[in-house]
Every structure is written in C-alpha cells, then in structure tokens.
Amino acid sequence: MKRGGTDQQKRRAAERAVTAVSSGMVVGLGTGSTAGFAIDKLGERVDDGLEITGIATSYQSRQRAREAGIPLVTLEDATPDIAIDGADQIAGTTLIKGGGAAHAREKVVDSAADRLLIVADPTKETETLDHPVPVEVLPDARPTVSRRLGDLGGEPTLRSAERKDGPVVTDNGNLVVDCSFGEIEEPAALARQLSQLPGVVEHGLFVGLADEIYIGTADGVVHRTE
Numbered sequence: 620m621k622r623g624g625t626d627q628q629k630r631r632a633a634e635r636a637v638t639a640v641s642s643g644m645v646v647g648l649g650t651g652s653t654a655g656f657a658i659d660k661l662g663e664r665v666d667d668g669l670e671i672t673g674i675a676t677s678y679q680s681r682q683r684a685r686e687a688g689i690p691l692v693t694l695e696d697a698t699p700d701i702a703i704d705g706a707d708q709i710a711g712t713t714l715i716k717g718g719g720a721a722h723a724r725e726k727v728v729d730s731a732a733d734r735l736l737i738v739a740d741p742t743k744e745t746e747t748l749d750h751p752v753p754v755e756v757l758p759d760a761r762p763t764v765s766r767r768l769g770d771l772g773g774e775p776t777l778r779s780a781e782r783k784d785g786p787v788v789t790d791n792g793n794l795v796v797d798c799s800f801g802e803i804e805e806p807a808a809l810a811r812q813l814s815q816l817p818g819v820v821e822h823g824l825f826v827g828l829a830d831e832i833y834i835g836t837a838d839g840v841v842h843r844t845e
C-alpha cells in the first residue's frame with residue numbers, strides 16, 4: 620500500500636518543514652513515518668526553548684508527541700496555525716492520504732490550520748492520482764458503502780489488519796475500505812461524490828487543502844507552494 624522512500628529523504632523533508640514553526644504557534648501533528656520525523660524535530664526544538672502546543676491527529680501522533688515532550692491541546696482549546704502532515708500520493712497539491720487510517724482526524728486538523736505543509740519522499744509524487752482512496756466507514760454501513768463505491772466505478776477492498784485476523788479498526792472505531800478508481804481524472808468531483816455517501820465518515824482525497832509541499836531528496840529538499 621505505501622510507497623517507500625528512504626528515512627533520510629523523509630527526515631530531510633520533515634526537518635525543513637519544521638523551520639516554518641515559531642514560538643507561540645499551535646501545530647497540527649500529522650500521522651505516519653514522515654510526519655513522525657517532524658514531531659521528533661519539534662520535540663528537539665521544544666527542548667531548546669521553542670514554545671508551542673500540538674494538536675494530534677491520531678493515537679500514534681499523540682504518543683510520539685508525548686515521547687518528544689510536546690505539550691498537547693485539543694481543537695476545543697485552540698485552532699492550529701500550521702499543520703505538518705504526510706501523504707501517500709501527491710499530484711500538484713492534491714493528495715491521497717489515509718495509509719495510516721488516520722485521514723478523518725487528519726482532515727479535520729489539517730483543514731482547520733491556517734497553513735498545511737505536506738512532507739514526503741520523492742516516491743509519493745506523481746503526475747496523476749491512481750492510488751486506492753481510503754474511505755473510513757461506519758461498520759454497519761460497510762456493505763452498502765462498498766456497493767455504492769462499485770456503482771461509482773471503484774473496486775473496494777476492506778482493509779485487513781496486518782498482525783491479527785480481521786479488519787483494521789480506526790481510532791474512531793470504524794472500518795477502512797480502500798477503493799481503487801484507476802486514474803482519477805477529476806479528484807474534486809470524486810471527493811464530492813464520496814462525501815455524499817451515507818455511512819462514509821471521511822475519505823482520503825485532500826483537494827485544495829495543502830499550501831506547501833516539501834519533498835526530501837538524496838541531496839536536499841524541493842519546496843513547492845500552491
């Protein structure tokens with residue numbers, strides 16, 4: 620499911636993006652290995668005196684932030700000034716996310732932030748989007764949503780857990796259906812259709828949300844803005 624860049628590429632992207640964070644900011648903390656490197660770097664800067672609070676997007680990012688020593692608040696307390704998150708596929712500034720099954724909370728936090736910075740390795744960048752779209756569904760709605768996804772031309776597969784028999788259960792207690800649509804020619808239109816399906820909690824198409832893309836390479840970082 621995940622495309623694999625190197626840790627060095629991911630760390631480079633993450634550490635460059637973290638330079639955009641300054642004292643006083645509320646920072647949305649993304650999920651996944653690349654966003655994890657950003658959390659680690661923010662923790663180092665907190666040790667050095669940076670005064671920030673974080674808003675986690677998942678159980679995983681909350682744990683990593685705690686280990687890094689970043690004080691945490693929730694959306695009840697504050698609105699993020701900036702969010703740093705990873706992606707599974709990037710075409711321009713349109714994204715597919717949800718490889719870590721965290722896309723529902725990620726979309727809430729990322730879209731609340733004034734600036735969304737995406738950090739990734741070069742294997743994530745493509746001309747067009749063709750990665751299966753993760754769709755978080757209410758457990759009872761899984762059969763009907765899967766049928767509707769088929770009607771939309773998709774090929775839905777219930778995501779299985781890797782280390783136990785049975786499906787992946789999200790932090791919100793829901794299931795994830797990964798739906799392949801082949802090459803997605805109109806992501807915004809597909810995003811609207813997916814959002815309208817009863818039982819869909821959230822899908823992993825992020826359209827019009829990312830402000831900046833940081834791609835770590837073997838010898839530096841490519842930084843793109845909208």
Ligand SMILES: O=C(CO)[C@H](O)[C@H](O)COP(=O)(O)O
Nearest residue numbers: 651652653705717718719721
């Ligand atoms: O969307 C996500 C989690 O839901 C992640 O940001 C995405 O899967 C990228 O992860 P990684 O940096 O480990 O490749």
